[in-house]
Amino acid sequence: MTQLEHARAGDITPAMHQVAETEKVDVELLRTRVAEGTVVIPLNNSHLNINPVGIGEGLLIKVNANIGTSGDEVDLQEELSKLQAATDAKADTIMDLSTGGDTRSVLEAIMKRSPVPVGTVPIYQAAVEAVRGQGGIIHMTPDLIFAAVEEHARKGVDFMTIHAGVTVAALERLRSQGRITDIVSRGGAFLATWMLYHKAENPFYEGFDRLLSVASEHDITLSLGDGLRPGSLADATDRAQIQELLTLGELAQRAWNAGVQVMIEGPGHVPLDQVEAQVVLQKKLCGGAPFYVLGPLVTDIAAGHDHIACAIGGAVAGMAGADFLCYVTPSEHLRLPSVEDVREGVIAARIAAHAADIARGRKDAIDKDKEMSRARKNLDWERQISLSIDPSKAREYRSGSKPSSNDVCTMCGEFCAIKIVREYFGS
C-alpha cells in the first residue's frame, strides 16, 4: 500500500509520524492531507535509509537540488561532493539528472549515500541508451522507456519526473501558436522528437496506467513534468503551457484514483507579474496537488546569477502557494554546476522558501527571524552566526574583517546604531 492508500484507510504510517513531528503539525491533519493528495511523502517502499520529507499544504516549503553528470562532465566523485554540498546546505531532496558516463553506477552511489529522498527523470536513461545503442533518440521504444522507470523504481527512487502532458494535441497547439524558445525541457524535447518522428502519442500518456501500476507497486511519487514549460519570459503562460497543465490536472486525478501520490511541476521562465497567476491556476486545475516549481526565473538575462532570478520567482511563487522549489544555480544556462554552484543554489532557494514561509504565516519560520533579531539587538555575534542561513559564510565574512571593538562590525564601527541606542536608551 502507498502512503496515500494508508492515509485513506485511516492508518498513520511511521513516515507520517516522522513528518508530523519534524513539521510540528498534527498527525491526523497530515494524514487527511495525504489522503486528499494535497501533501505527498515521496518515499519508495524499498528506500529505507532516509528521513521522510513531506511536501504540500501546511508544511514548510521544500528545496530540491539537481545534480548528476552530463556527456561533457563525468566524474562520480564530483557528483558525490555535490550531493554532500547540497545536503550540508540543507537541501530537502536531490534529483540525479545524470546523462553522462555510467549513469547506473552514479544513481546507485547517490541512492546509497543520500540522506534525503531522491528523484530521477527515467526518460533520460532511455534517451541515453537509444543514442548510445541505436544512434538516436528516435530509437527509444515504449518498452525501453518503461524499463527505465521500472529499473529506477527497483533501485529505490522516491519520485520521478514524468512528462506525460506533452501530448500530440499540446504539440499541435505549440506549433500553431509559435514560441521564441519552443521546448527547453530535455524530457519534453526527447518525447516531442520521438512523437513527431513516429507520428505517435506520448508513451507516458498512452501508457499512463502501466506507469501507475509501477508507481503503485513501489510507492513512487509521480512528479508530472512540464515538458512544454516556457524557456523565456515571452513564452510564459501561453496556450501550449496551459494546455499541458490541463492534461496534468486530469492525470493527477487518475493517479489519485489508482492510489498513487502525485505532484505537478511548473515553470521555468515567468515574468514576476504572472507568477502568482501561475500558482493559482495550477492549484485550481490540479485539485490542490503539491506544486513543484523550477525557479521560476523572473528574467532571461541573469546568466551567471540565475540563482538570484530564481530566488525572486521562488519566493513569490511560494507566497502564492507553491510547495516545492527546485533550485537554480549561478551556472544555469552556462555550464554544469560546480560543487560551489550547488551550495550557492541551495542557499538562494532556501532564502526564497523561508521568506515565503514567513509570508504564509508559518510560526516557526517567523520565530527564527525574531530570534536572530534579538541576537542582533544584544550584539551577540556568535548567536547571529549560528542562526544565519549559512553560518560558515557568515563566520568567514566576520572573521575576515575584524572590528576594533568586539561588540560591533566594521560597517559602522563605533557608530553602530544598535550600540548607540542601547547605551542611551538603556534598552
Next chain:
Amino acid sequence: MTQLEHARAGDITPAMHQVAETEKVDVELLRTRVAEGTVVIPLNNSHLNINPVGIGEGLLIKVNANIGTSGDEVDLQEELSKLQAATDAKADTIMDLSTGGDTRSVLEAIMKRSPVPVGTVPIYQAAVEAVRGQGGIIHMTPDLIFAAVEEHARKGVDFMTIHAGVTVAALERLRSQGRITDIVSRGGAFLATWMLYHKAENPFYEGFDRLLSVASEHDITLSLGDGLRPGSLADATDRAQIQELLTLGELAQRAWNAGVQVMIEGPGHVPLDQVEAQVVLQKKLCGGAPFYVLGPLVTDIAAGHDHIACAIGGAVAGMAGADFLCYVTPSEHLRLPSVEDVREGVIAARIAAHAADIARGRKDAIDKDKEMSRARKNLDWERQISLSIDPSKAREYRSGSKPSSNDVCTMCGEFCAIKIVREYFGS
C-alpha cells in the same frame, strides 16, 4: 531655479532632455512629472561632470550603491575601487556614507571621479565631528548639523538623506509600543540620542525651512530618510514606522511648496507579504513622491547572502511601484563591503530592478529578454554573453567549462533540448 521650478515654469532643461532621451520617454511628459514631483532629477546645480539620472514615475527603476569608509576600515583607494566596481556594474547613483578617517577628502575624491549622481548623509559628518571634537554625539549642535549640509551642498552633492521625520512624537510612539530592534538607522540613532538627551525636537524637523533654503539654492534633492525604519521583520509596518511616514508626507509637501525636489526613503526589513502594502502606503501618504527603498530584506537570517534577500524584496517593491532600489551587499550585517561585495550587490539589485521593470510592462526591458531568448534559441553564445546582466561572469563560467561541441553547454551536452528541437523541428 531648481529642476522642479523650471518644470513648473514650463522650461525643459538640458537635464530633462538628457533623461528623456536615455529613457525614451516624451520630454514634455517628463517635464510634467518633474513639475508634479513624481519624478526627481538629482543634480546639484554646481555638479557638472555627470550624466543626469531621472528617478520616478514612468522611468526605469534605478539602483544605488553605498560606499565609504568606517572607523575600522579607512582606505581611500579601496573606496575609489568600490566606486569603479559599482559604476562598472552599472549602478545609477552612489552614496558616500564615510564615517572613518578624513571623510572630507574621501567625499571630494568621490565627487571628482563619480560619473553618476552622488548622495550623502550629512548628519554622519556632524556626528563624527562631535565625537572627535567633544567626545560624544550629544555634543552635536543644530549649527554643526546645518554646516555639514551646507558644506556637502557646496561640494556638489546631488541628493542628501535627511532624517527629519524622527520627531519627539514618533519616538514616544516607538517607546510606548516597543520593538525588537528599536532604531537601526545610523542617522536615526544619532538624532534620537541627541533629542532624548537634550529633550529637544529634531533639528531637521524644527529647521526644515532652513534646510529647504539650502536645498533650493543648490537644487539638492532631499531624500527624506526613515530613521525609524524596521531593523527586523517583527518591527515592520508598526506604528512608529507609519507615524514617521505621515510626517515625511507632510514634509514632502513643504519641499514641493518651496520648489525643492524630494523623494522618500523606505525600509529595511519587511516580510514579503507586507512589501506591496508598504509601497501603496508610501505612494498615497506622500503624494506620489518617488520611493527609495533599502532592500527591503524579506528575512532577517540571510547574513552572508543579504543581497539575495534584498533582491526578492526589491523586485516585489519595484513591481508595486518603488522607483529606486538601494543595494544591499552579501556582507550586510557582518562587515564593511569589499570591492567584490559591491559588485555582487549592484548586480543583484539590478536583477531585481529589471524583473520589476518587466513586470511593470516597460517595453525596452521586455525586449532585452526577448533578444536574449532569441540568442538562446540560435545557440549564439557570444550574443548570450554580451546580453547577460554581467557579461564578465557569464564568460568566466562558460570558458571555465568547455563543451565538446561548441553550440551547446556542459549542462546538457549533446542532450541540449534546444539543439534537439532545432534539428528535428527545423525551427
